[in-house]
Amino acid sequence: MKISFSVLLLCLNAALFSQEYHLSGPNKKLQLTVNLVYGKLVYSVDYEGVTLIDKAPLGFSSNEGDLTQNLTFVEAQQNELSKSYTQEKIKQSQIDYKANTLRYTVRNSENKEFSILFRVSDNDIAFRYEIPKWGDTRAIVLEEEVTGFSFPQETTSFLSNVMRPMTGFARTAPSYESAYTADKPIAEQTASGGYVFPALYKVKDEYWVLLSETGVRSLYPASHLSAYQDGTFYIEFPNQKENNGYGSSSAQLGLPGITPWRTLTVGKSLKPVVETTIPWNVVEPLYEPSQDYEYGKGSWSWIIWQDASMNYEDQKAYVDLAAAMDFKYILIDAWWDERIGYERMKELIDYAASKDVGVFLWYNSNGIVNDAFQTPLNKMNTSIERKKEMKWLQEAGVKGLKVDFFGGDKQETMRLYEDILSDANDYGLMIIFHGTTLPRGWERMYPNFVGSEAVVASEMLVFVEDVRKKEPYNATFHPFIRNAVASMEFGGVVLNDYLNRGNKSGQKRLTTDAFQLATGVLFQNPVQMFALTPNNLKDAPQFELDFLKELPTTWDEIRFIDGYPGKFSVLARRNGDTWYVAGVNAESESKKLNLDLSFLAEKTASLINDDKDGDTFTKEIKIPKNGKLKLTIQSGGGFVIVNE
Known part of the structure; x- marks a missing residue:
C-alpha cells in the first residue's frame, strides 16, 4: 500500500x-x-x-x-x-x-x-x-x-x-x-x-x-x-x-x-x-454536623422597625409574634450587645425558649477590611475571640448567627467564611451570611450553613425607591438565576402597606399581598426570616396568616411551570404530599396564563390571587381533568395554589 x-x-x-x-x-x-x-x-x-x-x-x-x-x-x-x-x-x-x-x-x-x-x-x-x-x-x-x-x-x-x-x-x-x-x-x-x-x-x-x-x-x-x-x-x-x-x-x-x-x-x-x-x-460534606439542625421561618424586627427596635420590649414583642405564627426563630439584629446587653439578652433567650422560639443573633464580620461600625464588632474575625464568643452563645442557648459585611471574594475571605462555619458547628450554631458572596455548594459542604443574602434583598426595598418600583421585575429573575444555584435568604414577605413602623405613610409597598405570599414559595432558603410586624396579627387577613403558618422552608421537589426572567415566573415546590404553585407578574398589564398542572389533575386546591383592583382574595378551586388551569396574574401581583 x-x-x-x-x-x-x-x-x-x-x-x-x-x-x-x-x-x-x-x-x-x-x-x-x-x-x-x-x-x-x-x-x-x-x-x-x-x-x-x-x-x-x-x-x-x-x-x-x-x-x-x-x-x-x-x-x-x-x-x-x-x-x-x-x-x-x-x-x-x-x-x-x-x-x-x-x-x-x-x-x-x-x-x-x-x-x-x-x-x-x-x-x-x-x-x-x-x-x-x-x-x-x-x-x-x-x-x-x-x-x-x-x-x-x-x-x-x-x-x-x-x-x-x-x-x-x-x-x-x-x-x-x-x-x-x-x-x-x-x-x-x-x-x-x-x-x-x-x-x-x-x-x-x-x-x-x-x-x-x-x-x-x-x-x-x-x-x-x-x-x-x-x-x-x-x-x-x-x-x-x-x-x-x-x-x-x-x-x-x-x-x-x-x-x-x-x-x-x-x-x-x-x-x-x-x-x-x-x-x-459535585461536592461533598466537609465535616459532620455536631447536631441535628432544624430549619424554619423566623421573625425579624430590623427590616421594618429598624435600629430603634433594638430594645428588650420590642424584641419580646417579636418573640411573641414568632410564637403566634408558629415560627421557629427570631433574628435579633445589630446593636443588641450595646442596647440590650449580654445579661438581659440571656433573659430574652430564655423567654423565647419558653415560647418554643429559637434565637439568631447578628454579628459584624469586620476586623480591618471595611468601615462597618455596627456592633457586636471584632467578635468573628479572629479565632480566639470567635471561640470565646461562641462558647457564650452555646451556653446561652442561641441557635444561630447572622454574620454581615464581608465585601470581597479573595481566598483570605473564603478562609474566614470557612473558619466561621467550622467553629460554629463545634458549638452547635447555624450560620446565615449577609453582605456576602454567592454560596457555592455550601449547603452540602457545610452542614450548619443555612443561607446567604447575595441579592438585592428586602432591605433595599426600605432604603431605595427605585428598588420598590422594580420589586416585581427583580423577583422574576431569582428562580432562573440567583436562586437556581444556591439558597437565598431574602427576608421578605411584607404585609405592611408601608415599609416602616407607623405603617401609615412613607415608603409605600407597590406590590400586592398575593405577590408577597408568592415570593415565600418562589424564594428558597432553609431558614427564612420574614418581614412581618406585630401589628400584622391584627391588620392582615387571617387566611394570609394561616398560609404563612403552614408554609414550609424545606422542599422535596421543584418543577418549572412557566416564565421568563424580567417578565413573570411560575414554579411549583413540593413538601411531602403538598404542592405549592406560585407565580408573580412584573409586566405592566395583567397576564393570562394557561398553566400545565397535570400533576394536580382533578385535585382540590386553595387559591390565593388578586382581583383587578389589586385586592387579595382566596377561594377553593378544582384543577381540571386535563391539568390545564387558566389564571390571571395582575401587574405587580401574584398567586399561590396549595393542593388539599
Whole structure:
C-alpha cells in the first residue's frame, strides 16, 4: 500500500496539533468536545446538535509555569459516574446524579502536567483543573486563568455586574447586590469590573445556558466573569482593591491541588435551569454536623422597625409574634450587645425558649477590611475571640448567627467564611451570611450553613425607591438565576402597606399581598426570616396568616411551570404530599396564563390571587381533568395554589 507524502504530512499535523475527544451526557443530547489545537486547549458545547459554546479557551498561568500554550496531549480517560444522596436544605431532597466523565491531561514545554476533569450529565457540565505535584514544588501561586465561555455573537444575556470595591455603605462592597439586566446583547456587556456568578444566557433564541461555580472553600478565591472580550467571557479573580487591599487576589494552591468546579446548565427551555442540582452534585460534606439542625421561618424586627427596635420590649414583642405564627426563630439584629446587653439578652433567650422560639443573633464580620461600625464588632474575625464568643452563645442557648459585611471574594475571605462555619458547628450554631458572596455548594459542604443574602434583598426595598418600583421585575429573575444555584435568604414577605413602623405613610409597598405570599414559595432558603410586624396579627387577613403558618422552608421537589426572567415566573415546590404553585407578574398589564398542572389533575386546591383592583382574595378551586388551569396574574401581583 502506498501513502502519498501529503497525506502522511496531514496525518502528522493532526496528531501533532489536535487531539479531540467527545463526551456526551447519558441521554446523548448534551455533548462536550475537547481539543488541543496548536498547543492551546479549547472546548465546545453542543445541545441537540446546535453549538452553544465554540472553542472556548482553557488553561492557567502560575509562578511556576505557563499552562496556557505550547501544550501537548498526554492521555484521556473516560468513565461513568452514578451517585444518590439526600440533601434537606436545597430545592430537592432526593437526588440521583448520573454523568459521564473525561479526565483530559496535557503537559507544557517544561513537562509540567495538569488535567481537566469534566462531568457531563443530561443537562449539566461541570469541570475543574487538577494539578499534580510538580517535582519538588509543593505549592504554587495560580496567577490567572484563561478559562472562558465563548457564545455565538447573537446571544443575549441576563447578568449582574460586580460592585466596585470599597464603595457603598461603609465601604463594604462588593456584596452581590446589583440587579440583573434582561436580554442584553453580549457585545454590550462591557462593565469594567465584570459580572458575578450565576450568569444566564439565551442562545439562538431558544436555548438557555446558566453559568456558575461551586466547591469554593478556603483553598481558592471565588471568581467572576470578565466583561465581554472578543467573543468570550473569561474567569477573573477578585479585584486587588477588595477588603482594603488586604490579601492576595490570586490563588495559593498546595500541590497536588484542585480548583473549584465551573458549571454549565443547558436546555431548550428554562426547566433544566430552574431544576438543576449541579452545584451540589459535585461536592461533598466537609465535616459532620455536631447536631441535628432544624430549619424554619423566623421573625425579624430590623427590616421594618429598624435600629430603634433594638430594645428588650420590642424584641419580646417579636418573640411573641414568632410564637403566634408558629415560627421557629427570631433574628435579633445589630446593636443588641450595646442596647440590650449580654445579661438581659440571656433573659430574652430564655423567654423565647419558653415560647418554643429559637434565637439568631447578628454579628459584624469586620476586623480591618471595611468601615462597618455596627456592633457586636471584632467578635468573628479572629479565632480566639470567635471561640470565646461562641462558647457564650452555646451556653446561652442561641441557635444561630447572622454574620454581615464581608465585601470581597479573595481566598483570605473564603478562609474566614470557612473558619466561621467550622467553629460554629463545634458549638452547635447555624450560620446565615449577609453582605456576602454567592454560596457555592455550601449547603452540602457545610452542614450548619443555612443561607446567604447575595441579592438585592428586602432591605433595599426600605432604603431605595427605585428598588420598590422594580420589586416585581427583580423577583422574576431569582428562580432562573440567583436562586437556581444556591439558597437565598431574602427576608421578605411584607404585609405592611408601608415599609416602616407607623405603617401609615412613607415608603409605600407597590406590590400586592398575593405577590408577597408568592415570593415565600418562589424564594428558597432553609431558614427564612420574614418581614412581618406585630401589628400584622391584627391588620392582615387571617387566611394570609394561616398560609404563612403552614408554609414550609424545606422542599422535596421543584418543577418549572412557566416564565421568563424580567417578565413573570411560575414554579411549583413540593413538601411531602403538598404542592405549592406560585407565580408573580412584573409586566405592566395583567397576564393570562394557561398553566400545565397535570400533576394536580382533578385535585382540590386553595387559591390565593388578586382581583383587578389589586385586592387579595382566596377561594377553593378544582384543577381540571386535563391539568390545564387558566389564571390571571395582575401587574405587580401574584398567586399561590396549595393542593388539599
